[in-house]
Amino acid sequence: MKAWQLMLRLIRYRPAIYGFGVLIWSIFFISPLLPGLINRAIFDQLSGAAPAVFGIWTLLALLITTEISRRLLTQLGTAMDISVQYNIAGLLRKNMLKRILAQPGAQALYTSSSAAINNFRDDVEEILTFSIWLLDVFGNVLFSLIALGILLQINQQVTLVILVPLLIVVSAFTVANQRIQRYRQASRAATSKVSDFLGEMFGATQAIKVANAETAVIGHFQQLNDQRRQFMVKDRAFTALLSSVYANTISLGTGMILLLAGEAMRTGNFSVGDFSLFVYYFSMVTRLPSLIGLLLTHYKQAGVSFQRMQQLLKDAAPSALVEHGSITPDQQLDFSPAKALPALQRLDISNLSYCYPNSQAGIKAIDFRLERGQFVVVTGKVGSGKTTVLRALLGLVPAHGTILWNNQPIEQPAEQLIPPNCAYTAQVPRLLSSSLHDNLSLGLNLSANELQQAIETSVLAPDLQHMPAGLATELGSRGVRLSGGQLQRAALARMLVRSSELMIVDDCSSALDVTTEQQLWQGLRQHPTTWLVVSHRCAVLQLADWVIVMDAGQIAAQGPLNDLLETSPAMRELWQAEPSNQKLLLGVDAHV
């Protein structure tokens, strides 16, 4: 869809408000026609060029009334501007947010989060600027046409000179057209790079400090800022240059008109009143070329913003950005909870494959089965594809393959394999800057008993005793006030309160000491559900009913742990690599 089509859809979202805005501003912009004519009458009466129709005081009263009305119109017009901006910004932002939230987790954002913030802020602002320009343009054009009609009746030759600046402006825009777009795209991309890096720097402050890399990192940041400065200066300077070309054409036109008007007055074809009318209308009529030039420039820049926002929506239809719908603040986004599937008896995964874009890495032809109540462990070397198996199964990456839940196909895993059917804890769990209670519930209305059970099973109870406000303790940004081990167990407790048929956990006890880890997994194993767990730790492998060994994106072997230790060299290698103290503590058999 072209920029003008998208803009039209936005206008049609609230046609009455936009229409009223156009009407108010049109009245405002055409209202100077009247004072111009009054001035002309006053001057012609005073110079004796025309007979007195109205008294001077009547004319003055008319002038004052017009000016007061214009002030009132400005207030009303500003209110309309705000209303238009609220609706357009609300619709664009809601549609972008809706699309992001509707995507499966791992694909929610195709760009970085700071680039997305730029889309929500700067690109939406650009569209708002353009929409406000559009509100004004109709009234300005109308004023100019009527004024030109009046002036043409007075003196055709002088009036036609006014068209010269318009031609200059249109030619200037035609020449600059491509550059406007190119400079705007480059400046926006450079801004995104700066915000991205800023976000990364704040997120990795500790890593930067312990690596003593402040100078190098700040140097790189400076480089990105320099690039941004260059692109921004080009973009702003070019827009300013165009504005000045547009504005200077007015001065050119003024000079020409004054010369021609002076000549006409000398020959007696031009009264003082006519001259005052020309001068009065002239500044406004000649503003039209400049206005049109700037409007075309903003149109190009709005086009770049539309493109950038559509990139955020990626595969969605272009019209998704301007799709009409309610934006009232109390409007709930429509996230219907997942339909509960029948109690899980068997989950069959066959031929599950996924390859990461622009790489050879991923998983190939994964087949395995989970039976009700089983505790299945996926293990393997670093980078062997364990996490990818889970993400592919959960629909967090667009994988191929078949997933059967009690022999019924799961067509949309990202929408179906969520609570109450399936709960998941990622390898690096994320908490939010809120209280521990809010982080566990995430909006669920939990009983004290449910919370207590989850806290005990996740072995979080001893830690809770040392928290100053218990469950109400604020965790800070992304749960920064928790230790690595506490964060992992808080995420597990969050999963447990979403009691589901299938629990999926990705290697998230790595920060725990051996005793706590053993206690945790034995507690989880008691939970009456089916488990699929990624781990290479003895504490977990020992509890497994079934172990799947991954190697280079494929299943190298699968079966009970004891069988694999006899038959699979890959499993033996992994087992031997685990610290022996864990095996001793757990009383591992004498296979190794």
Ligand SMILES: Nc1ncnc2c1ncn2[C@@H]1O[C@H](COP(=O)(O)OP(=O)(O)OP(=O)(O)O)[C@@H](O)[C@H]1O
């Ligand atoms: N977003 C990505 N883009 C490209 N390649 C990726 C991406 N994520 C992972 N990979 C690659 O895919 C392969 C499998 O990664 P995966 O995270 O599934 O391994 P893993 O067995 O879970 O590793 P670990 O034990 O370190 O968690 C690796 O080679 C990894 O480099």
